[in-house]
Amino acid sequence: MTTxxxxxxxxxxxxxxAFREHPTGVALITAQTPExxxxxxxSSVASVGIDPAALSFSVTRATGSAGGILGAETYLVHLxxxxxxxxxxxxxxxxxxxxxxxxxxxMLPTGEPHLPHTRVALRCRTLHSLGVGASVIVVxxxxxxxxxxxxxxxxYLDRAFRTLAxxx
Numbered sequence: 001m002t003t004x005x006x007x008x009x010x011x012x013x014x015x016x017x018a019f020r021e022h023p024t025g026v027a028l029i030t031a032q033t034p035e036x037x038x039x040x041x042x043s044s045v046a047s048v049g050i051d052p053a054a055l056s057f058s059v060t061r062a063t064g065s066a067g068g069i070l071g072a073e074t075y076l077v078h079l080x081x082x083x084x085x086x087x088x089x090x091x092x093x094x095x096x097x098x099x100x101x102x103x104x105x106x107m108l109p110t111g112e113p114h115l116p117h118t119r120v121a122l123r124c125r126t127l128h129s130l131g132v133g134a135s136v137i138v139v140x141x142x143x144x145x146x147x148x149x150x151x152x153x154x155x156y157l158d159r160a161f162r163t164l165a166x167x168x
Contacts, residue, residue, distance in 0.1 A: 023155040030113040031072035037069035037113040041092040053142040081151035
């Protein structure tokens with residue numbers, strides 16, 4: 001049986017398939033909580049506007065690391081590059097090794113866990129959040145930024161971290 005590429009698909013599976021084939025940037029969001037540092041890998045970070053400087057992201061649930069970030073006064077959104085594929089993978093899986101000395105973590109004077117040597121870490125605070133089913137969409141004000149050295153970008157595509165190659 002062949003599938004007509006024009007066949008209309010609907011629902012969650014169609015959305016998953018559509019975005020599996022759509023590359024996105026990779027970010028690592030970290031916060032300090034009373035229980036210690038928390039963090040997660042996100043592929044949903046997007047610029048929202050410049051007045052105020054704002055970005056958005058979504059998390060799947062409001063528990064665990066996501067709950068810690070949602071409850072934090074401020075957090076860092078690290079925009080990752082190809083040097084950080086292993087760390088992105090570690091923070092994408094619940095229960096994996098996080099915030100280890102080998103990963104090279106430090107703390108900003110404001111208290112957030114910071115991964116040095118990323119292109120940029122944006123220090124943010126939540127302006128708005130909206131529950132959508134089991135997910136939460138966050139609009140965050142960018143308070144300041146810590147810039148590092150530029151490096152080759154990394155994207156998430158078809159369940160894998162990849163680099164970009166020029167097309168021309």
